[in-house]
Amino acid sequence: MKRKIIAYNLVLTDALEQLDDSFEVEIFDGINPKTDHAFLHALKDAEGIVGLALPVDKELLEKAPKLKIVSNNSTGYNNLSIEEMTQRGVMGTNTPGVLEDTTADAIFGILLAAARRIPELDHFVKSGNWKQHLTTAQYAVDVHHKTLGIIGMGKIGSAIAKRAHFGFDMNILYYNRTRNIEAEGKYNATYCDLEPLLKQSDFVCLMTPLTSETENLMGEQEFKLMKKSAIFVNGSRGKTVDEEALIAALNQKEIHAAALDVYRSEPLSPDHPLLQFPNVVTTPHIGSSTFETELKMANLAVENLLSGLLGQRPKNLINPDVLNR
Incomplete structure (x- = not known):
């Protein structure tokens, strides 16, 4: 009898070609995992799950008695109840170490887009409104030689700092749980507390993981500390920002603009308040979304899955304590 695997929201299913004939793969995309009957039926015999953003909690685990491994096709894993999974073996x-450069490209790209008003002015041209020279009201702001404050100087934050330092001669401040000595040496980054970073930065780029400490890290008080000329960029997770506070800050012109790739609820509804601002760049969580990078991630996710199912220690095991059970 073939061993069952569930592939959930795994866009590039080419990676599943690594699996041999001893595995039966059921693919689910765009379904509600709490109510989809076929998915719930598949859980009963599934030994492995590979995919993106599946909430693996106590409720799901109780419906999957044969489950041995959940392979996340992402660097983040806040969708996994790790403690509950470890208790159940x-x-x-x-999939770390794959998407850093690609995501840094995207986040620095939306920073540039917001500063130079690229989406807004692109629409201006395509709407047939470009009939004379731009007025001063349509002018943008420079990026080069400005101060970039990075909240969360991990691998992606460091890759953004690299682009800012070498490409745009930017002054870099950063706030992190621990000092990143490598970034300080390579990119002349200065470690500081959150408050002075917010007060001094022309661009504030949020790149922290989502934890209980970072949820709503950017709220009303934080936006009030920023310069009125500053641009806020979020490439972390939607819940690290109090969206109502961000909307209020934009409405009250406490900040100049924003560039967002992540949101509290995705996808955004067409009537979401953030979509009403011409000075807010909104991209649909595109951080790692290039064919090359997504395929690398999917291949690594399947490799991790296979290792676990074949009795080996997966390369990117999050909960090593599970091996002692």
Whole structure:
């Protein structure tokens, strides 16, 4: 009898070609995992799950008695209840070390887009409104030689700092749980507390993981500390920002603009208040969304899955304590 695997929201299913004939793969995309009957039926015999953003909690685990491993096709794994999985002997893995440069390209790209008003002025041209020279009201702001404050100087934050330092001669401040000595040496980044970073930065780029400490890290008080000329960029997770506070800050012109790739609820509804601002760049969570990078991630996710199912220690095991059970 073939061993069952569930592939959930795994866009590039080409990666599943690594699996041999001893595995039966059921693919689910765009379904509600709490109510989809076929998915719930598949859970009963599934030994492995590979995919993106599936909430793996106590409720799901109770419906999957044979489950051995959940392989996340992402660097983040806040969708996994790691403690509950470990107690039940279920391995969890992720795909670090693949998307840093690609995501840094995207986040620095939306920073540039917001500063130079690229989406807004693109629409201006395509709407047939470009009939004379721009007025001063349509002018943008420079990026080069400005101060970039990075909140969360991990691998992606460091990759953004690299682009800012070498490409745009920017002054870099950063706030992190621990000092990043490598970034300080390579990119002349200065470690500081959050308050002075917010007060001094022309661009504030949020790149922290989502934890209980970072949820709503950017709220009303934080936006009030920023310069009125500053641009806020979020490439972390939607819940790290109090969206109502961000909307209020934009309405009250406490900040100049924003560039967002992540949101509290995705996808955004067409009537979401953030979509009403011409000075807010909104991209649909595109951080790692290039064919090359997504395929690398999917391949690594399947490799992790196979290792766990074949009795080996997965390369990117999140909960090593599970091996002692």
